[in-house]
Amino acid sequence: MVGTAIGSAIEGMRPIVEMQFADFSSIALNQILNNAGTHYWRTNVPVPITVRLPSGGTKGSGPFHSQSMESIYAHYPGLIVMTPATVEDAYTMLIEAVAIDDPVVYCEHKYLYYHLKADKLPTEGLPTGRARIAREGRDLTIVSYSAMVHEALAVAEQLAPEGFEIEVVDLRSVKPLDTNTVLASVARTGRLLCVGESFPWGGVTAEVIARVTGEGFHLLDAAPQRINAKDTPIPYHPNLWSAHRPNAKEIVRKARALLRE
Amino acid sequence: MLQTAQRQSKTKKPKTALPHERFLEAFRWMLLTRTLEEKLVSLYRGGLITGGVYIGKGQEAVSVACGLFLKKGDIFAPLIRDQAGRSAFGERLLDVTRTYLGSRLGPMRGRDGNIHRGRPQENQLAMVSHLGAMISVTVGALMSKRFKGEKGFVGLACIGEGGMQAGAFHEGMNIAAVEQVPLVIVATNNHYAYSTPNDREFACDDLVDRAIGYGFEGYSLDGTDLGACLEVIGGAVKRARAGRPPQLVVASVLRLSGHGEHDDASYVTEEIKREPFARDCLKVAEQAIVDLKLVDAETLAEWRKEAAAKVDEAIATAQKEAPPEGDKEDWCALSTRDLVDDVGTIE
Numbered sequence: 208m209v210g211t212a213i214g215s216a217i218e219g220m221r222p223i224v225e226m227q228f229a230d231f232s233s234i235a236l237n238q239i240l241n242n243a244g245t246h247y248w249r250t251n252v253p254v255p256i257t258v259r260l261p262s263g264g265t266k267g268s269g270p271f272h273s274q275s276m277e278s279i280y281a282h283y284p285g286l287i288v289m290t291p292a293t294v295e296d297a298y299t300m301l302i303e304a305v306a307i308d309d310p311v312v313y314c315e316h317k318y319l320y321y322h323l324k325a326d327k328l329p330t331e332g333l334p335t336g337r338a339r340i341a342r343e344g345r346d347l348t349i350v351s352y353s354a355m356v357h358e359a360l361a362v363a364e365q366l367a368p369e370g371f372e373i374e375v376v377d378l379r380s381v382k383p384l385d386t387n388t389v390l391a392s393v394a395r396t397g398r399l400l401c402v403g404e405s406f407p408w409g410g411v412t413a414e415v416i417a418r419v420t421g422e423g424f425h426l427l428d429a430a431p432q433r434i435n436a437k438d439t440p441i442p443y444h445p446n447l448w449s450a451h452r453p454n455a456k457e458i459v460r461k462a463r464a465l466l467r468e
Numbered sequence: 469m470l471q472t473a474q475r476q477s478k479t480k481k482p483k484t485a486l487p488h489e490r491f492l493e494a495f496r497w498m499l500l501t502r503t504l505e506e507k508l509v510s511l512y513r514g515g516l517i518t519g520g521v522y523i524g525k526g527q528e529a530v531s532v533a534c535g536l537f538l539k540k541g542d543i544f545a546p547l548i549r550d551q552a553g554r555s556a557f558g559e560r561l562l563d564v565t566r567t568y569l570g571s572r573l574g575p576m577r578g579r580d581g582n583i584h585r586g587r588p589q590e591n592q593l594a595m596v597s598h599l600g601a602m603i604s605v606t607v608g609a610l611m612s613k614r615f616k617g618e619k620g621f622v623g624l625a626c627i628g629e630g631g632m633q634a635g636a637f638h639e640g641m642n643i644a645a646v647e648q649v650p651l652v653i654v655a656t657n658n659h660y661a662y663s664t665p666n667d668r669e670f671a672c673d674d675l676v677d678r679a680i681g682y683g684f685e686g687y688s689l690d691g692t693d694l695g696a697c698l699e700v701i702g703g704a705v706k707r708a709r710a711g712r713p714p715q716l717v718v719a720s721v722l723r724l725s726g727h728g729e730h731d732d733a734s735y736v737t738e739e740i741k742r743e744p745f746a747r748d749c750l751k752v753a754e755q756a757i758v759d760l761k762l763v764d765a766e767t768l769a770e771w772r773k774e775a776a777a778k779v780d781e782a783i784a785t786a787q788k789e790a791p792p793e794g795d796k797e798d799w800c801a802l803s804t805r806d807l808v809d810d811v812g813t814i815e
């Protein structure tokens with residue numbers, strides 16, 4: 208499927224490939240990473256394909272229908288990786304993904320299919336590569352993307368009565384990663400917590416922390432922290448699943464610890 | 469009933485009854501290829517080429533037939549032993565020498581090397597190493613042409629018998645047949661995938677039998693016989709162009725070199741070297757030219773000289789050109805420059 212999309216794109220079309228689900232794009236890694244991702248660099252001919260990845264966990268989906276693969280795609284050169292968290296972004300970014308001349312991996316979280324609604328569709332959105340301040344605050348920055356933005360917002364709401372003002376940054380795309388918006392937020396709050404749904408080894412949350420510590424170590428009042436899913440396959444049973452992924456309880460615990468430092 | 473999976477044993481031996489001009493034209497591309505590749509090998513031995521050198525010695529007849537029947541606008545997906553086909557399809561010699569010798573002016577500009585080259589904007593697809601991956605890419609390019617309303621085009625993708633065993637190859641064949649695109653797959657069975665012999669590669673009786681299982685029409689041929697290559701591959705291209713189902717051609721040859729020039733091919737048995745498919749297709753074609761008195765010895769000598777001069781010139785030009793340089797390179801893997809990821813700057 209991805210191979211045919213690459214061929215069509217070389218011949219001038221703008222194909223959209225929909226994976227059911229993100230997990231199965233592992234079968235197409237070779238075409239996405241080694242063919243689409245290298246093509247412009249090698250030949251000067253861009254490959255404008257959009258690969259839609261229904262991503263992330265929902266109750267009962269189990270190990271092979273729940274994965275978040277943005278970190279793998281972001282690791283490789285030559286790809287743009289979008290991770291919208293809102294209906295508005297899902298809409299404008301998908302349109303933009305198709306318009307972009309380079310391959311775009313568009314990670315759409317399945318949880319959001321069921322939980323988000325909008326009355327009308329926007330006519331324009333923020334440009335790709337720009338993060339969004341989803342909630343303003345001055346005590347702690349939570350950097351997140353995709354469905355975890357909503358967990359972060361819930362935590363910010365929960366801690367507000369205690370007098371904590373938490374700023375939530377929605378990355379929108381993990382590649383390019385808007386390091387400047389994150390740094391500016393950390394400059395205001397001095398504290399950083401990154402939340403991502405993918406597995407804990409490396410990945411987006413680690414990358415954000417590496418960049419903030421490398422570029423803005425002096426802005427930090429406490430060691431930056433991150434929360435990811437557990438380092439096991441994703442479980443089927445809802446009780447296990449909700450404990451496997453980052454959840455509000457865990458985010459609250461880590462946020463409180465950071466705020467106390 | 470479709471005529472599928474025709475075995476070599478069941479086909480009449482194709483006569484060398486093609487127009488002599490085409491045979492001679494093909495022979496000259498083969499000669500140029502042999503001359504070029506021998507030169508590349510000596511440059512490699514002299515330490516003047518970085519990375520591998522992969523040649524198509526013994527496969528030039530099959531390969532040239534792959535390139536010769538394609539027209540402008542057709543899609544060609546060559547692999548590692550297809551210099552003759554690449555040249556016949558229109559690849560410039562300078563593209564070859566610049567890529568092997570690391571000139572920054574070549575199509576790959578030092579970013580990729582040896583046979584991993586192409587000009588997709590001229591429908592010469594640039595192979596990735598992963599065998600089988602280019603089949604579905606060729607199918608996609610053909611689908612795109614169909615969407616755009618183009619007519620009368622074909623695509624031709626090459627593969628080795630080893631690559632035929634890769635999952636991506638199966639998927640590619642399947643989607644080609646499902647989409648009924650005008651595709652020809654030419655599989656060259658050179659009896660080894662690197663050092664792995666046929667009996668460790670597949671267990672079916674004859675690879676061409678696979679055609680029917682996918683919905684392809686299949687043909688076998690003796691890849692050492694240039695006349696047969698032109699007839700069978702030319703016929704397959706014609707049928708695909710005319711709207712017949714996708715075509716699979718399986719050619720039998722022996723690889724007359726190592727896998728790459730780093731390989732002495734000591735595993736190739738003496739017994740297999742005595743097989744009829746172990747003949748050198750270039751010598752066989754030249755003998756036919758002499759026997760049928762298609763041209764005289766003087767003309768043959770003249771062609772040799774011309775080929776050598778062209779090769780020497782392409783090498784000399786590439787050798788004079790500057791290599792790419794790390795600190796001047798444009799390290800950007802995206803064409804959309806404002807979406808390049810950078811680590812950020814604190815203002």
Ligand SMILES: Cc1ncc(C[n+]2csc(CCOP(=O)(O)OP(=O)(O)O)c2C)c(N)n1
Binds near residue numbers: 597628629631658
């Ligand atoms: C998917 C994949 N696996 C392994 C390799 C390494 N490899 C490169 S060439 C080759 C042998 C290929 O044999 P065959 O397809 O018969 O072509 P030949 O080299 O004989 O022309 C192998 C195993 C590869 N390029 N791609």
